Amino acid sequence: MPTTISISKIDVAYLEKCADHGLTYGIIICQKTEPENFQVVHLAKNCEEENEPLQGIISIEDISTQALATQWISACKMCPGSFNVQGVFIASVRKDIDNDQMDVAVRKMLYDLLNLLLQGNNFCVSIDEGNTPILFLAYSTVSKRAVCKAYIHNTSGGTFESVKYNYLDKPNQWHAFECLYDLDDIFPIFDDTQKINIENQFQHAIYATKRKLSGCEIFIENTCVDDSLSVEVFVAGNRKRASNENFKATVFLAVKRHHNNEKSVKVRKFNGTIRFLGIISSRIWCNNKNSLGDAKRFIRNDILRSLAARVQVYCDGLTDPHVSNDAIFISEPPRRVFFSIFVDGAMNPIQFSEYIFRGEAPTVAVAQAKQILDLDISTENIVADLEGLPDDEIISDISLSHLPKTSSQAIFNSPKYLTRSMYILSIAVSLLVLLLSVWLHYLLN
Template structure:
């Protein structure tokens, strides 16, 4: 039987939510391991700004019958963009004074709600489908009774008959095991063709086509841990023992993503006419968290998912902000999607969520989003905004300017020299070389 774990701190959150709202609904964020164990790291109730209860019954105490499933789906999708790739939104919760989820009528209502939630999330027109495993999506439903301090969990799987609910064991522990951080940077420097022959092309469609190509690349990539090719079946626990890691030491692991030479990519192996190009340039920062029992196969898949999720999230955020989704293929257009920043709070066990900000926006944007979507209070000291730098203004400005004869070349030291001076230096060096050869010939 599947087993669900969450900490005493998380239980206190459920109790407080029930006290404030009588009946509270929200999402569950956690991690599922290969042995059917679920570790819940965060509960987030629906924001008070959200219309979580149907307007048809404003005076009714919140219940499964009148909860607005669309609000839950919106929170689910928004939180998925902010969650690191090692975790996912894995379900919804209901916290109230009594636990009546075993009632036959209540079970029917749960199935109806989760079926609708499944359809809303998997049929979303966002980039959600590119980074998530939506076809086999399972949804946890956790009902917590504050009066008896008991939690009842069921797992929903979709079917043509309206979905199935399976029981699961639930354990509330004092504290979840230690989490280990894996950091990596995925560098993008690729040019992809625009095959649409219309003068006006859909920007989002082009970006999504590129995302599919990147997905193919990264799924076939090799990931090295600490510059080592670690066996996928080995666990992090064994790796720590083999490398004599001290018990009190919690290292940060470096992960390197390398593309294999035999990557099959339809954009790279076919010769065909195109109407323009899309160039992706920059670095995608990735941070994921793992427990010692996780295998390296699970860890590597989490890294891949995090990169794809981050790319998909910033593309969707950028496209949602466009006044016109179409672009002219004549000329050069510079698009600057938002960059990724991280944040955490005192109760997150060091696990960081992420948000995306545009040029000119301050990291404080993450504060309001964390509160609204994740019901998480953070301060500016817990925001990490220096892992992805802004694009170089001097480089992007050259796109709109004609190339001049005296083009500047910037050296690593930051000094600028003109092309004329550069050629003059080479000429002088050649003259010195010729003079040396001539003198050597005359005096020998």
């Protein structure tokens, strides 16, 4: 079955606007449904470091694959699990947007781009499934014509496949699903070298989390729902809830059982641990044509991507990924904030997200939304109360003597713990009550 892409009138208007600068390029964010059907969710032109539109681009050869790769990786962290960065678009004032010469240039550009994305430990990019083919969309403001192709990456330079595209008369109706995922996992480090590559160890931990999530069951509105049921039918049966709040999802993880067999349990020596601790706030969006199976898959993707995004931010701050095998690290990762977007003055029901550290103002998310997604938002559009900050005493009260060597601990929106002062106060109150009861006993006798 051929690949199909759906594009709205709003997207066409954006392409018209982008082409005012000659040749403009950027990324395509889509929602993928089975089989190879893609719904364009957002188009974002590529901007320079100072937020100014790229000028002077006249051909495909002038496109910076490094700038595209940077934008692609950053946008992956900002997309909810129901959406993927799926391709590249160009908007041009030229008529000839489809010829053999351009075909060769586009293939080389996408080949170089994919090679850049596959290099290094780009956690959010590497965990995304089904991200092939890569879409390429070219639009001419002169001929008012669009050309779309699907690029299949391989070591010999890649190939193109035909794509059928259609225009949507009206935007999709979106429905939000959300859940809180309680994360408390410890992963062993078996590397016994003097200098351990912590990025590789994080990669192993993320893949282990991915396998764990793949075997989970997800209830929606506290009900085990049929995966084949369409979102439209489900919403119709829950209309009261759909009108004023998001649908709630709950993740139930499978419990591994060991039989009374000594061979079923393995004991291995390890040299350290990585611990993920806290609560991840997950939120995804589905349209009426999605199934509840799609919704569950999107939630799994979102949880994993949110975890990978925070690990990516942590690793980007490392001056050297190699750490000694007797080191102990405790890190407070950034918290997740969502922001609403506006299209033609009206609020779009979907949201994207960003990650900010303690002490950072929401204006950081505003700047990132503009630079990466070409979105003009204000601090009022940011939903920053879904994930709270952990107490300051959490880190100071952790006993390092109980942590194994070479452990890196990531604390994600941890629940409140009793502080040392609260323990002392409770003990003092208990002693006071005890002394008072003894005194009353002797006094009454």
